[in-house]
Amino acid sequence: MEVCKVGVDLIKHLTKRQLVELDACVHCGECVGWCPVVDTSNNYQNTPMDKITDYRSFVQVAHGLRAKIFGPSIDREKLKQFADDVYKCTTCGRCGVVCPVGINCQELWPDIRATLLEMGFGPKERIDSLREVLERKHNPFDLPREDRNKWLKELEINPEPRAKFAFFTGCELAYRTKGMAIGAVKALTAANEEFTIFEDEYCCGFPLYVLGDRSEEVKSEILHNVEGLKAMGAEVVAPYCPCCFAVMKHIWKNYVEIPFKVVHILEVVADLVESGRLKFTKPFSGKVTYHDPCYLSRGWGDGAGVIEQPRRIINAIPGIELVEMEHNRLHSRCPGSGGGLRRSNPELSEEMAGYFIVKEAEATGAKVLLTACPAVNERLNYVKSKNKTKLEIVDVLDFAANQI
Amino acid sequence: MLVDQATREVFWNIPAQMQVFFYLAAGLTVLVFIAGFLGRISIWTKGKEDEFGRFGRLDFIRLAVTSFFSPDCILARRSFSIAAYRGVMLLFIIWGFTTLFAGTALLTIDHYAIKFLQGSVYFVYSLALDAAGALLLTGVLVALLRRYLVRSVSMVTSYEDSLFLFLLLAILLLGFSIEGIRISALKPEDFDYSPVGFLFSKIFGFEGDSLLALYRLLWTAHFALAFVFIAYLPFSKMFHLFAAQITVSAASRRYGGLQGGR
Numbered sequence: 292m293e294v295c296k297v298g299v300d301l302i303k304h305l306t307k308r309q310l311v312e313l314d315a316c317v318h319c320g321e322c323v324g325w326c327p328v329v330d331t332s333n334n335y336q337n338t339p340m341d342k343i344t345d346y347r348s349f350v351q352v353a354h355g356l357r358a359k360i361f362g363p364s365i366d367r368e369k370l371k372q373f374a375d376d377v378y379k380c381t382t383c384g385r386c387g388v389v390c391p392v393g394i395n396c397q398e399l400w401p402d403i404r405a406t407l408l409e410m411g412f413g414p415k416e417r418i419d420s421l422r423e424v425l426e427r428k429h430n431p432f433d434l435p436r437e438d439r440n441k442w443l444k445e446l447e448i449n450p451e452p453r454a455k456f457a458f459f460t461g462c463e464l465a466y467r468t469k470g471m472a473i474g475a476v477k478a479l480t481a482a483n484e485e486f487t488i489f490e491d492e493y494c495c496g497f498p499l500y501v502l503g504d505r506s507e508e509v510k511s512e513i514l515h516n517v518e519g520l521k522a523m524g525a526e527v528v529a530p531y532c533p534c535c536f537a538v539m540k541h542i543w544k545n546y547v548e549i550p551f552k553v554v555h556i557l558e559v560v561a562d563l564v565e566s567g568r569l570k571f572t573k574p575f576s577g578k579v580t581y582h583d584p585c586y587l588s589r590g591w592g593d594g595a596g597v598i599e600q601p602r603r604i605i606n607a608i609p610g611i612e613l614v615e616m617e618h619n620r621l622h623s624r625c626p627g628s629g630g631g632l633r634r635s636n637p638e639l640s641e642e643m644a645g646y647f648i649v650k651e652a653e654a655t656g657a658k659v660l661l662t663a664c665p666a667v668n669e670r671l672n673y674v675k676s677k678n679k680t681k682l683e684i685v686d687v688l689d690f691a692a693n694q695i
Numbered sequence: 696m697l698v699d700q701a702t703r704e705v706f707w708n709i710p711a712q713m714q715v716f717f718y719l720a721a722g723l724t725v726l727v728f729i730a731g732f733l734g735r736i737s738i739w740t741k742g743k744e745d746e747f748g749r750f751g752r753l754d755f756i757r758l759a760v761t762s763f764f765s766p767d768c769i770l771a772r773r774s775f776s777i778a779a780y781r782g783v784m785l786l787f788i789i790w791g792f793t794t795l796f797a798g799t800a801l802l803t804i805d806h807y808a809i810k811f812l813q814g815s816v817y818f819v820y821s822l823a824l825d826a827a828g829a830l831l832l833t834g835v836l837v838a839l840l841r842r843y844l845v846r847s848v849s850m851v852t853s854y855e856d857s858l859f860l861f862l863l864l865a866i867l868l869l870g871f872s873i874e875g876i877r878i879s880a881l882k883p884e885d886f887d888y889s890p891v892g893f894l895f896s897k898i899f900g901f902e903g904d905s906l907l908a909l910y911r912l913l914w915t916a917h918f919a920l921a922f923v924f925i926a927y928l929p930f931s932k933m934f935h936l937f938a939a940q941i942t943v944s945a946a947s948r949r950y951g952g953l954q955g956g957r
Contacts (some may be wrong), residue, residue: 393943
């Protein structure tokens with residue numbers, strides 16, 4: 292057993308509340324039945340409660356009374372195995388919703404990852420490679436900077452050079468799920484909402500942050516975005532990607548003072564619909580269902596989720612019938628594409644793939660499954676391509692924009 | 696004994712030497728508990744600043760006490776939102792435990808300071824503690840049933856889960872047993888207003904020195920296990936007794952209130 296004797300700081304990135312949470316876990320097992328990773332892998336040794344109680348043991352051995360008397364003594368092999376397990380998580384946060392003692396797991400795992408990464412554990416090479424790509428291209432896909440705004444140029448909509456309201460595109464929407472960005476911008480334009488877009492956006496920092504990277508690169512990406520948005524006169528900034536939203540709302544402020552308010556684009560569009568500024572004139576006949584993305588429903592574990600707003604938008608479309616899946620709102624399922632899992636454990640991510648969500652959507656009798664997350668959209672369409680489901684899988688604003 | 700003189704004799708049938716041993720063991724237990732407790736809470740104070748600002752140990756102790764009396768904790772609302780039986784189980788355990796703890800504290804005050812557990816006050820006290828013991832026993836039995844008989848695939852039981860449930864069960868059964876023996880030996884008026892103790896007294900229906908010797912043996916086992924429980928508590932998952940109410944209160948401010956499973 293290789294033992295770490297000195298210099299072990301396992302609580303460096305944990306807040307006081309998180310340290311209390313480690314001690315609050317009663318090992319009741321409620322989280323186990325809700326964890327999508329356990330659902331897929333059937334690995335009952337890597338459950339949220341085991342991760343918490345294991346880390347609690349490590350913290351006690353490194354910082355507790357025994358450590359004060361006999362010195363810290365951590366088994367590096369066990370810590371390495373633990374680090375592998377903690378990266379097998381999408382940070383969907385379902386465990387935190389059902390936890391009877393209210394542990395905020397969504398915040399906890401990235402901070403534990405940060406600690407372990409600094410000690411040299413975890414998928415270090417993959418994270419280093421991601422950081423290097425972000426340093427060069429400022430998007431996680433290693434795609435050309437000049438292609439970032441292609442979707443906007445093709446749209447023939449010109450945002451204002453400066454405005455109080457800014458739409459934050461984000462890398463996923465700019466490079467992959469352009470339909471989402473297009474839907475959002477069409478909705479804003481149809482409502483005559485003045486908006487601007489910071490065309491020199493960098494990555495929001497989420498991919499690195501959730502994987503536990505706390506390097507200067509994260510700060511650099513964030514600072515660039517904040518300064519750029521500020522220079523455009525933005526007082527309210529609305530992203531669409533739920534991961535951008537979560538990190539902009541909860542993490543950016545840890546790096547720099549944010550001179551604008553962060554809201555989600557679905558909140559903005561719902562307000563436009565309710566105020567009558569945005570009207571849907573084309574009816575849609577048939578049933579649709581909606582999938583709540585993890586970071587919109589459960590928030591960053593703080594519950595300030597965007598849940599009813601997309602439903603209000605959908606219900607405003609004439610003729611539409613919105614039906615709910617068995618697991619919706621705070622209990623919606625995760626398709627395995629979040630929390631950095633696609634990068635840290637692509638095989639597990641692919642295995643998770645969202646089959647359960649598609650089955651639940653089919654069971655509602657809906658023709659269309661509406662999504663509000665680029666990673667979910669990509670993953671569910673992958674399932675569609677494998678399973679030949681008749682379900683149409685579309686982004687909610689992309690869908691709604693066609694009914695204007 | 697006349698009704699208005701009814702009271703609890705502390706250390707009944709316990710010779711002085713055993714009482715000395717009791718106090719020595721109690722002192723050691725308290726020292727170990729305090730060392731563990733402070734060691735655990737000290738870690739909390741080392742975390743990064745958050746909504747707890749610059750909380751020190753005393754702040755966390757105060758928060759743990761005040762949070763305990765919040766509706767979310769004292770009514771186990773989060774557990775009820777998961778499943779009704781879980782809420783009931785937890786309520787029985789919380790109320791049973793708290794009442795027994797308070798009862799022990801009151802008995803200590805009565806024994807060393809002001810005598811007030813007499814007559815009708817004593818009967819209310821005795822009945823309340825018997826009810827609390829019965830509640831706690833029921834809660835523990837439900838927890839054991841859940842872990843060992845009605846198992847779901849998500850129920851993963853560690854040695855600590857087993858240890859504490861069986862420890863609590865043993866402490867409770869021993870406690871009722873020694874109460875039963877005392878009632879059987881003393882035959883107090885109205886069975887001391889201890890219905891559960893009265894039931895246990897039927898098991899120990901014999902008389903004489905062997906009964907008194909059994910009492911001393913079971914009493915020793917009861918307090919030994921209780922002291923093990925207390926001393927080990929801050930080094931185990933049972934420390935959630937102090938942490939969970941803080942996190943439950945913090946969680947109640949999220950998600951617009953309660954959530955839970957369905």
